[in-house]
Amino acid sequence: MFSTLSLVFSGCILGLTIGLSPSPIMTLSIAQTIKYNASEGIKIALAPLITDLPIAVISILVISRLPNKEICLGIIFLIGSIFITRLGIKGIKSKPIEINENLESPNSLKKGIVANFLNPNVYIFWFTIGSVAVVESWSINPLSSILYVTGFYTLLIGSRVILSLIVSKTKAFKHPAVYLVSMKILGSVLILFAVYYAYQGLIKLISV
Numbered sequence: 001m002f003s004t005l006s007l008v009f010s011g012c013i014l015g016l017t018i019g020l021s022p023s024p025i026m027t028l029s030i031a032q033t034i035k036y037n038a039s040e041g042i043k044i045a046l047a048p049l050i051t052d053l054p055i056a057v058i059s060i061l062v063i064s065r066l067p068n069k070e071i072c073l074g075i076i077f078l079i080g081s082i083f084i085t086r087l088g089i090k091g092i093k094s095k096p097i098e099i100n101e102n103l104e105s106p107n108s109l110k111k112g113i114v115a116n117f118l119n120p121n122v123y124i125f126w127f128t129i130g131s132v133a134v135v136e137s138w139s140i141n142p143l144s145s146i147l148y149v150t151g152f153y154t155l156l157i158g159s160r161v162i163l164s165l166i167v168s169k170t171k172a173f174k175h176p177a178v179y180l181v182s183m184k185i186l187g188s189v190l191i192l193f194a195v196y197y198a199y200q201g202l203i204k205l206i207s208v
Helices: 004-020 024-035 038-045 048-064 069-092 108-117 120-138 142-170 176-207
Strands: none
Touching: 004 069, 004 120, 004 142, 004 176, 024 038, 024 108, 024 142, 038 108, 038 142, 048 069, 048 108, 048 120, 048 142, 069 120, 069 176, 120 142
C-alpha cells in the first residue's frame, strides 16, 4: 500500500508541520529560549523522545491485534484523515506566534514532558495514522517503518531545535511572513495527504 519513498516523505512532512505548528510545547520552547537560552528551549523540543515511546508502542500493539482488521483500519484511516485535515487547516490559517515571557524558573525538560504527555494530538496521531502506517508497512518492509518514524521525529524535533537556535540569535522572528507562507504550503500538502488517507480508508471498507 505504501511505497518506502512515500512513507518517508509523509513522515517528514507530518513531523515538520507538527513541529512548526503553534502549540503549547512549541510556544513553551520558544518562550524558554527567549527568557533563558537556546539550551532550555531545546530541552523542551527533546521531550517527545521521552514521552512518545510508550504511547507509540501501546498504540502499535493495540492496532496490530485488532479483530476484523480491515474494517478497523479503514475506520482508523478515516478518523486519521480528519486529524490530518485539521492540522492542514490549522497550518493554512496560521498567525504570527505570540510569546508570553512571564515564565517561572527553567525546569525545562520537566515542563516539556508534562506538556507533551497532556497533548491530545500525540495520542490522536499514534492511535490513528502513525500506528497504522507502521503496522501496515512493517509487514511488507520493516525498513520503511523505521525510516517513517525516523523521518517523523527528525523533522519534528529538528525543526523545533533549529527554531530555538534562530530565536536565541534574534530574540524574535525577523521575517514572520516567511513562517506564515511556509505553514500555508505545509498545510496544503497535509490536506493532500488527508485525501489520500481517506481514500485508502474507503478502499479498505469497500473491499470487506
